[in-house]
Amino acid sequence: MPHKTFFWFMLPSALAMFLFIFLPIISVVVQSLYIEHEQVLIETENCGPFGCVPVVAVDTEATQALRDAEPLGRFNGLGTYTDRNHLAFAEIGAAWTGTESWGEFLGQVYNLPFYKALSFTLTFTFVVTPLVIVLGLFIALGVNSLPRLLKGPTIFVSLLPMIVTPLVGSLILFWMIDSEGILGATLQRVFDDNALSLKASPTLTWIMLLVYGVWSSAPFAFIVFYAGLQTVPEDTMEAATIDGASRWQRVRYVVIPYMAPLVVFITLIQLMDNFRVFEPIVGFSAQASATSLSWIIFNDLRGQDVQLFGSAAATSVLTILGVAVLLCPVLIRTWRDFNRKRV
Amino acid sequence: MAAAAHRRSTGLAVLSTGFVIFWVIIASFPFLWTLWGSFKVQADFFSRADWTNALTGARTIVETGGPFTLNGYGGAWIQEEFWRAALNTFIVVFSVVVISLTLGTLGGYALARSGFRYAFWILMLALVFRAMPHITLVSGYLLPFFEWNIWGYLPTSIIVLVAINQPFTLWMLHSFFLNIPKDLDESAMVDGCTRFQAFRHVIIPVMWPGVITTGLFSFLLAYNDFAVTAVLLSQENQTMVPKIASFLGSTFEEGNVMFAVAAVISATAPLFVLILFFQRQIVSGLTAGAVKG
Numbered sequence: 308m309p310h311k312t313f314f315w316f317m318l319p320s321a322l323a324m325f326l327f328i329f330l331p332i333i334s335v336v337v338q339s340l341y342i343e344h345e346q347v348l349i350e351t352e353n354c355g356p357f358g359c360v361p362v363v364a365v366d367t368e369a370t371q372a373l374r375d376a377e378p379l380g381r382f383n384g385l386g387t388y389t390d391r392n393h394l395a396f397a398e399i400g401a402a403w404t405g406t407e408s409w410g411e412f413l414g415q416v417y418n419l420p421f422y423k424a425l426s427f428t429l430t431f432t433f434v435v436t437p438l439v440i441v442l443g444l445f446i447a448l449g450v451n452s453l454p455r456l457l458k459g460p461t462i463f464v465s466l467l468p469m470i471v472t473p474l475v476g477s478l479i480l481f482w483m484i485d486s487e488g489i490l491g492a493t494l495q496r497v498f499d500d501n502a503l504s505l506k507a508s509p510t511l512t513w514i515m516l517l518v519y520g521v522w523s524s525a526p527f528a529f530i531v532f533y534a535g536l537q538t539v540p541e542d543t544m545e546a547a548t549i550d551g552a553s554r555w556q557r558v559r560y561v562v563i564p565y566m567a568p569l570v571v572f573i574t575l576i577q578l579m580d581n582f583r584v585f586e587p588i589v590g591f592s593a594q595a596s597a598t599s600l601s602w603i604i605f606n607d608l609r610g611q612d613v614q615l616f617g618s619a620a621a622t623s624v625l626t627i628l629g630v631a632v633l634l635c636p637v638l639i640r641t642w643r644d645f646n647r648k649r650v
Numbered sequence: 651m652a653a654a655a656h657r658r659s660t661g662l663a664v665l666s667t668g669f670v671i672f673w674v675i676i677a678s679f680p681f682l683w684t685l686w687g688s689f690k691v692q693a694d695f696f697s698r699a700d701w702t703n704a705l706t707g708a709r710t711i712v713e714t715g716g717p718f719t720l721n722g723y724g725g726a727w728i729q730e731e732f733w734r735a736a737l738n739t740f741i742v743v744f745s746v747v748v749i750s751l752t753l754g755t756l757g758g759y760a761l762a763r764s765g766f767r768y769a770f771w772i773l774m775l776a777l778v779f780r781a782m783p784h785i786t787l788v789s790g791y792l793l794p795f796f797e798w799n800i801w802g803y804l805p806t807s808i809i810v811l812v813a814i815n816q817p818f819t820l821w822m823l824h825s826f827f828l829n830i831p832k833d834l835d836e837s838a839m840v841d842g843c844t845r846f847q848a849f850r851h852v853i854i855p856v857m858w859p860g861v862i863t864t865g866l867f868s869f870l871l872a873y874n875d876f877a878v879t880a881v882l883l884s885q886e887n888q889t890m891v892p893k894i895a896s897f898l899g900s901t902f903e904e905g906n907v908m909f910a911v912a913a914v915i916s917a918t919a920p921l922f923v924l925i926l927f928f929q930r931q932i933v934s935g936l937t938a939g940a941v942k943g
Contacts, residue, residue: 308764320757327813331790449670472874487696534937583783601785623786
């Protein structure tokens, strides 16, 4: 296809991506260098019968005028990145010198908002992804050996947790594990502990979020593996059976190697999707015990009376850097494959 | 020996069937439970005393006179004006699907037919863009949108969702167009068509299976979105998902959590119907990227 034709075919789509994906990334970088204006203070003298007292008050009009004139705020350089709510270099330095043991140090670091969110995001990403792959493979093997008539309905039911809106899915589970919902109440009865509440315990909240993550993503891995199983060649399986391979050996030495490229694909998609975990935290109202990078950005934009654009932008930039690190191996791999194909 | 092998395989069959049944229950029970509970009153669905109340509806009979009640649905759809959110969702989702498929087919076709190196780079860039968490992009839009006074309106969200959808749509349609033989449009061009005429008269008639599958996924992305619509839409233009989230903030204390339960079921129903009719396309779409590498 000539360059000119390609250009015209590609233009609308490329323009949309340029305007609403590329420019926002630039906008985020710029915004992260600025911070909200401080309130304009005026000093007046409050004179009463006992003499005059200087009073400092907020000049609302002047503050508003300043905000309207420079909506970006004032230039702050990298100040937002290093403050307490982000990378918190000063606090980490203090914790490093001020604490005796690793546990104590990590405990103090964990109390900083950014690191708290980062630790949950990474845990979620790296716990849910392998579990999803394993569970998906087992479901696929199970469904594959079902009678033909049952396969369709099983796949239909299996799609539900994945297709359903993440917020809705997490709410449905949340209501069930509520201390007055069916699972929560049953757990209380089983353990005979009326104070047992998934909402009150950080550990249980983390586990619940991880369970939700596996529940909602396993169908995706299942479907991909299931489709892959249909393409495993019959002859190879037969040959393995004749050679005396047991069922498990056939799975281990024939099916799993055949699935390897699919594992790469699922891992890639799952890493990208799990890294932006956000809706379940809103759905489970889990922000007290678990926050994610996406959630703290949302909180800066929606949480307070004043929107903290600079703070949200700085977290966004750090998140984008995280995504870049995650994607690096994949991109390098694809680049090598591409070059090999060209040669 | 043969009998032993056979016995072991029945044991395994039982185990694997049992596992599938277990999974089916895990996957479907929460939905069935919530669907059933949405026709009860709060005292039954969140019953501290006895979970069987939710099945029999003991409190529901006391409070409303029958074992099933539509109070939750009435409260959500009429009193809290959930119908407005449903209408907004319909507008947003329909526009997003139509626009992103139009842009995506053009771009995907060009990428599939161009042998140049930059086509590969555009696809790679699209992959990187797809990995961007949506909320980071939203944080980039918010301030400019406020400044230009386009914050809060449906068209703004539509165009943003279209753009966020593009990387995925491009990838998927690109791989579908690769499956349509090159000879088809090239022979049309030998016969004197321009590239666009070949696209219009030869490719469009045969591309529908791929477009429908991609459309389903565009639909899901727009329908399920929370990050973009929750931040970029004003209160009165809210779509269903942020509306449900706002129920939680405003109605939990009032004892009207059943409104949210009813709204959740209402929002799930279209997805249910969607899988019912398009199960095959969804499955083939999920695997399109994977099986072909």
